[in-house]
Amino acid sequence: MHASDPTFPLFPILSLLAVIVSFIPFPWHFRARNIGTCAYMLSTGLFSLVEFINSIIWADNVNNVAPVWCDISAQVIIGAGVGITSSTLAISRQLYNISVLKGQSKTPKEKRIDIIINSIVMLLHIIVQPRRFDIFEEIGCQPATFNTVAAYLLYFIWPILIGLCSFVYSVLTLRNFYIHRVEFTKVASTTSGMSPSRYIRLMLLVFVDMFCNTPIGVFAIIVSARAAVLPFSTLSQAVDFTKVEFITASEWKADPLYHAIVEINRWVPVFCSFVFFGFFGFAEEAKKNYRIVYEKSKKLLGGGDRKMTGSKPLRPSRGN
Structure with missing residues (x-):
């Protein structure tokens, strides 16, 4: 049934696991107001969830069976x-602030800027969106560009x-970290509440993200630019938001480079989810939270048992 897709059912299984591992560390990062890591987990988790559902529904077809889902999931992907x-x-940016001994986290204004950037990109995509969405066999619905x-x-x-902005901040951070390495531990732990080990993991x-996603972005541009780049004026003639394009697996796999970028794009959130969990899912703070959850679960289950067996057993009468 899925002979053409060697990653089935491996991809759906791993993408579902990616959703789970993305949200396991979320509660304590949220309590600590780590906005950057929370946004990272939400992005990878939601992206992986969309890819998981898509890979199940469109495993062997290109039928438009869930148009509303495609409208929503295409925007989630963007x-x-x-x-x-x-x-x-x-x-x-947060690490850079700590490296210059400011030790401050993101301000409300900076948090709003990140939300605005995401919203702007989704709105800008509408300008270059010629149709409602595309459906790729084995991949599912994708935004049309x-x-x-x-x-x-x-x-x-x-x-x-x-x-590139992350690269500039990272270079400056390493430079400042080297210059202020003696004062760093004190400032990081007292001002920002961040341990040196957590700083290094971040x-x-x-x-890892910078050296993966930036080259992938360049590769995507190269692959897209090989096709005929049309004048923007022709968009008005091509736009039809009621249209859906269907691409079979044999079509999108015919070009090796296009095949590669399609596969890479759907594996990126899965990879990022496991990378994040690898760095933070086994850290000391994670183990501490696992122990807390375990103790609470044990107490809850133990309490239930005590309620069931709490009454004292009747003792046999001595007179019998």
Whole structure:
């Protein structure tokens, strides 16, 4: 049934696990007001959830069986895609502030800026959206983008620009970390509540994301630019928001480079989810929270048992 897709059922299984591991550390990061990491988990988790559902529904067909879901999920893919890189930028900016011994987290204004960036990208995509959405066999519904110069300037360029900003912050952070390495531990722990080990894990997360998503953004532009880039003026003639394009697996796999970028794009959120959990799911703060959950569960289950067996057993009468 799924002979053409060697990743089935591996991809649905891993994408579902990616959703789970994305949200396991979320409660304590949310309590600690770690906005950057929370945004990262939400982006990877929602993206992975969409890819999981899509991979099940459209595993072997291109039928438009869930148009409303496609309308919603296409926007989630756009927002979560840029959300991963923008949350990485937020983390790198926070690390930079600590490295210059400010030790401050994001201000409300900076948080609003990140939300505005995600919203702007989704709105800009509408400008270069020629039809309602596309459905890829084995992949599911995806946002449709008109191949024009405007698409590269308004949509495709964002992951690269945000990645470059993260790179600049990361270089400055490493420089400041080296200069202020003696004072760093005291400032990080007392002012920002961040341990040196957590700081290093966040730095590694930024570097992994930066050196993965930025090259992927460049690769996507190269692959798209090989096709005929049409003038923006022709968009008015091509726009039809009632239209849905259906692409079979044999069609999108015919071009090796296009095949590669389609597969890479759907595996990115899964990879990012597991990378994040690898850095933070086994840390000391995570183990502490696991123990708390375990103790509460044990107490809850134990309390239930005591209620059931709480009455004292009747003792046999001595006279018998």
